Amino acid sequence: MPFSTNKLAKQLQPLVGRLFDAMQGDPETAATVGTRLVELHCVGATSLRATIDVLSKYLPYQPEIAAIANLPERVGLVIGAVAAGYTDKMQAFVLEQQESVSQALVRANKSVQLNLKVSEQQFEELFTYSASGIAITDLDGTVQRANAALGRILRREVEEFEGLTLADLVVEPDLPLVEIALTELVEGGKHRAEERPRMLDGDGESVRVVLAATMQRDVDDVPNKYVLMIDDDSQLTLLGGQLQYQSLHDPLTGLPNRQYLTTRMESLMHAEPEHGVTLYHLDLDAFSVITDGLGRQIGDRVLRLVAERLSTVFAEEKAMVARLEGDEFAVLVENAPTTPDVNATISRIEAELSEPVFLEGHGVAVSASVGVLPRLPVNTTPAEILRASDMTLRRAKRSGRRQWGLHDATADKQEQKEFGLAAVMPGAWENGEISVVYQPVVALGDQSAVCIEAELHWEHRDAGVITHDKCVSMAEHTGLMLPLGEWVLRQAAAEAVSHTGMLAVCLTESMANNPDLVRDVRRVLDDTGLPASRLLLGFPVHVLGSDNGEAIDNLDMIAELGCAIGARDFSGSSTEVELVRSLGVKAVRIKGRTIRPDELITHVLEDLVTFVHAAGGLVVIDPVETEEQASWWREIGADACVGPLYCPEPGVSWPVSC
Structure with a gap:
């Protein structure tokens, strides 16, 4: 009996939940959806085709599953499971129908002696009206x-x-x-x-x-x-072929997807082409400007345009252009004697992508940063190759937009080591491997301690001692810096309250812009009993000069609490000088010089020191490594310094012994 529209909708509704569960868990469980469709007699000539078409357009854009890793591949696996379940159940259904007809024929034959006319009529009906x-x-x-x-x-x-x-x-x-x-x-x-x-x-x-x-x-x-x-x-064979195509291709651009690319890459690595294989890994620069400014629909049209133009660039080569994910593309080129070199190829890519196209009245163009592996390494996996190309791409992007770079195995190895340390840093903190240590800020005149500065110290069982700057860099990169920074502040304040002198804590960019910074500082002061006047917080000066973020508001409110304010990474630009004067900064930290400045630079530095003094601040040099450096910084008028001259290594506790 056919279902009404409402009843059919009620039957199909639970299947949506099964699809979401399959996307987040085992894709093979989606086979039950295909089986249920056949049980509901959704077996028209175009039922499976329409189902696959709806799912391929519906699943990738649902917010509940948008964050799933390798989303296009999982969508392909889930749709494949639906089609497999449908196909298996359909074949069983057909076989059951065939068996039913066959049994009817047998029964008709056996009963011919009893009622030949009825049997013949039944047989003829089955014969005539069977699908x-x-x-x-x-x-x-x-x-x-x-x-x-x-x-x-x-x-x-x-x-x-x-x-x-x-x-x-x-x-x-x-x-x-x-x-x-x-x-x-x-x-x-x-x-x-x-x-x-x-x-x-x-x-x-x-x-x-x-x-x-x-x-x-x-x-x-x-x-x-x-x-x-x-x-x-x-029809089922054709749909199976279409399903296989969809599982290996990006639905938006029609390009091969990551899975197809890695399969092709593995095949080429086994074949070992005579002239090698080159991989170009591209990431569109500031693509979010287009999607946020003009809308996702325009962004999708730009992605399709990029796919077409990249295909044009490599049309004369034996190459596979693929979309990896988002606004990332890759091109795998099987080199030949006539293949252009990397420089020429990058120039063609830039020229093609920078040509504006008018979409709904807007002239839009893009640029891309590119990581290049000029020859795929042997004895490795496609996953490792894509990891290497991704690291090469990131290094290129650090130089700005529209940059490209060649793979550097040595740099890769070093970065991989650092990333590995960054990845295990939360566990090291939890296990007590990371501690707070202290170093003095020393007056250049009488070498007394102006204040004590808290730093991170990581005793790694394999890598040895990891310094404060390295710890901060890794924590800032992974997002660990906010909780770790608050912990440093609390640990140092609890230590400092039992001693005399000023405590200094340098803030990172994320800490300076943290909306909860003032709340955290107030809680630490209340919980530990450290007077606000004994706490100096160093803000990165470039953050204070930015129009974005909450650093300036945080600085003002922390100053109202009674804490002293410092500015670190000071270079002496006119903007920074104005900030020092307007914000009431008590200490300015300038990067040290290893070579004595010439007369002109000396006069500039003297004027800078004089201005900071006039604004009521101290000038701290970081680092000072030799007595000669200390002497000419003293002559210029600097007040204090940090570094190995007076404290070769940070102390493990307060008071510091250097």
């Missing part, structure tokens, strides 16, 4: 009767079948399979045989079918006829 093709042949394979459904499947008039043999209808290479199956029905005592041969339609084209055969016997139980049930398998 499956039916052919009745004699034992030598000559067709005696065929129904209209078989005519539709093989594109022939029903009358054309009369007198044809299976040798006329089955593609020659597949004929032995059918003959063996029919022989086993007669000689082997089987009740049913099934094969998937190709049959010839009226135009001589082959059609893949599912052929199920049973045998009729006469009243003396002697075999005399074959009943063949034939269903078109080409």
Whole structure:
């Protein structure tokens, strides 16, 4: 009985939840969705095709699953599982129908003596109205009767079948399979045989079918006829091919996806082409400017345009252009003697992408940063190659927009080591491997301690001691710096409250812009009892000069608490000088020089020191390594310094012994 629209919607609603569960868990569980569609009799000629089309457009854009890693690949796997479940259930459904028809035929034959007229009528109804093709042949394979459904499947008039043999209808290479199956029905005592041969339609084209055969016997139980049930398998085969294409291609651009690229990469690595293989890994610069400014629809059209233009650049090469994810693309080039060098290729890419295109009245163009592996390394995996290309790309992007760089194995190894340390840093902190140590800020005059500065110290079991600057760099890169910075402040304040002197804590960019910075500082002061006047917080000066972020507001409120403010990484630009004057900075930290400045630079530095003093601040030099450096910085008028001259290594606790 057919469902109404509302009832069908209620039946289909739970299947959506199964799809989401499959996206987040095991994709194979989505097979139950395909099975359920067949159970609901959603088995029209275009049902599976329409289902795959809807899912391929629907799943990738659902917010519940947008953050899933390798989203296009998982969508392909889930859709594949749906189609597999549908196909398996459909085939079982067809076989059940065939079995039902076959059993009906057998029952009709056995009951002929009781009610021949009724049996013949039932048989004729099944024969005439069955959705499956039916052919009745004699034992030598000559067709005696065929129904209209078989005519539709093989594109022939029903009358054309009369007198044809299976040798006329089955593609020659597949004929032995059918003959063996029919022989086993007669000689082997089987009740049913099934094969998937190709049959010839009226135009001589082959059609893949599912052929199920049973045998009729006469009243003396002697075999005399074959009943063949034939269903078109080409649609499922075609849909299977389409599904495979979708699982290996990006639905937006039509380019090969990451999975297809890695498969091709692995194949080329095994083949070892004579002139090697080059990989270009591209990331569009500031693509979010387009999507945020003009909308996602324009962004999608730009991505399709980039795909077309990259394909144009490499049209003369044996190359695969792929979309990895988001606004990242890759090009795998099998080099030949005529392949342009990397410089020429990058120039062509830049020229193609920078040509504006007008979309809805907007002239839009893009640029890309590119990481290049000029020759794929041997004895490695596609995953490692893509990791190397990604690291090469990131190094190129550090130089700005529209940059490119070549793979550097040494730099890769060093970065991988650093990334590995950054990845395990939270665990090291949890296990107590990271501690707070202290170093003095020393007056250049009498070498007394102006204040004590808190720093991070990591005793790594393999890498040894990891310094404060390295710890900060890794923590800032991974997002660990905010909780770690608050912990440093709390640990240092708890230590400092038992001693005299000023405590200094340098803030990173993320800490300076942290909306909760003032709250954290207030809590630490309240919990530890450290007077605000004994705490100096150093802000990165470039952050204070930025129009974005909350650093200036944080600075003002922290100053209201009574804390002293410092500015670090000071270079002396006019903007920074104005900031020092307007913000009431108490200490300015200037990067040290290893070589004595010439007369002109000396005068500039003297004027800078004089200005900072006039603004009420101290000048701290970081680092000072030799007595000679200390002497000429003292002559220029600097007040204090940090570094190995007076404290070769930070102390482990306060008070510091240097």
